[in-house]
Amino acid sequence: MxxxxxxxxxxxxxxxxxxxxxxxxxxxxxxxxxxxxxxxxxxxxxxxxxxxxxxxxxxxxxxxxxxxxxYRYFKNRDELLTELIVEAYESLGEAVDAGIAQVWEANGEARGTSGWVAAGLAARRWGTARPHEFLLLYGTPVIGYDAPQRTIGSASRVIVALVGIVVAAREAGFALPAGTYAVDTSDAALAEDFARIRAWLVEMGFAAAAPRVAVEDIFLTIRSWTELLGTISFEIAGHYRNSVESGRPYLEQVLRAQARALGLP
Known part of the structure; x- marks a missing residue:
């Protein structure tokens, strides 16, 4: 945080x-x-x-x-905060989807590196334009506030978009690169996490692909999602000051490295 x-x-x-x-x-x-x-x-x-x-x-x-x-419109502060959070998640998700769609319209292809990079840069544009809202979503949690279930669907939009790009690449025959780190699932709790995520893929509309998605796909996609949000958060919060000051080109390199690790075309 x-x-x-x-x-x-x-x-x-x-x-x-x-x-x-x-x-x-x-x-x-x-x-x-x-x-x-x-x-x-x-x-x-x-x-x-x-x-x-x-x-x-x-x-x-x-x-x-x-x-x-x-109070006629919002019964308390938490309800108002929830509405702000849901709206911000939806707005961010729309921005990411639009970034991917723009690549699709330009060349009819968004399953690979171009779509992945476009999604990440769209998230950055949104975050740097609306830093307070981005940090509301991904910054320090508000003490005493417990986000209700209704925020989950909206909060999933960015990761769903990223998963969609990975799944489309796999369905098109692009596999993980040779020598990809093999995830150790001998820890029962971690194995349960991956099983839960695989079940979530079914809920999110990837039922046909879910059984064929490797544990390494899940691991790398979640790691990339976390890295994307963390990189944007670091830039917004000033943690890169006097080091990485060129936020956009730096993030693009991060995204391209992620895409290569995932074996995206």
Whole structure:
């Protein structure tokens, strides 16, 4: 997880905090549905105080209504936070899907390295444009907040997109490279994890491919997904400062290395 002190310092490079943001939210057109106005105000509060300090009272003040009026739309802070999280996951997932679709439209092919790179760079574009929301999803957990089941489907969109690229490559006959690290599943708990993930593949629409997906495919895809999100988080939070300052080309190299390890065409 990212260090909160570093996050606050790093995000100053992305957001101008102060009266300007507050004024912008207050000036939302009066005809905008109240629920949307509340969510817009809550997103602005995220940039000002972070998710842990998000309060219904502050959001109500931004919208210009009483706290009681706010509770007509969201029963508590956690419900509001959940809505922000689901919306952010969906928006990120849409951005990744669009990145893959763009490759498909350009050359009719998204199962290989080009689609993989496009997906990862799309995730970075979204994260660097909306750093507070990215760190809401992948940064330090909010103490006391327990994400409900309804967030799971939205949270799975990026990994489902990556799995789809790997599965399509396997179905097209592209296998893992010779000499790929053989995953040791002698640990019963780890073997159970992989079995659970294989069952999840069926639930996500990969029923035909799931039995043929190697443990190494699962391992490498999850490792790559984690590395993708971690690399973006490190850039946003400023952990690469004075080292890797060229975020996009660096991430592209990471993605290409991942694609080669996965044997993508």
């Amino acid at each position: 990212v260090n909160s002190v570093h996050v606050v310092k790093a995000l100053s490079a992305y957001t101008q905090v102060g009266a300007g943001l507050r004024t912008e939210v207050v000036m939302v057109a009066s005809e905008t549905p109240m629920r949307e106005r509340i969510l817009a105000a809550a997103r602005t509060e995220l940039t000002l105080v972070g998710p842990a300090a998000l309060s219904m009272r502050a959001v109500a003040r931004e919208v210009g209504v009483t706290v009681g009026a706010l």
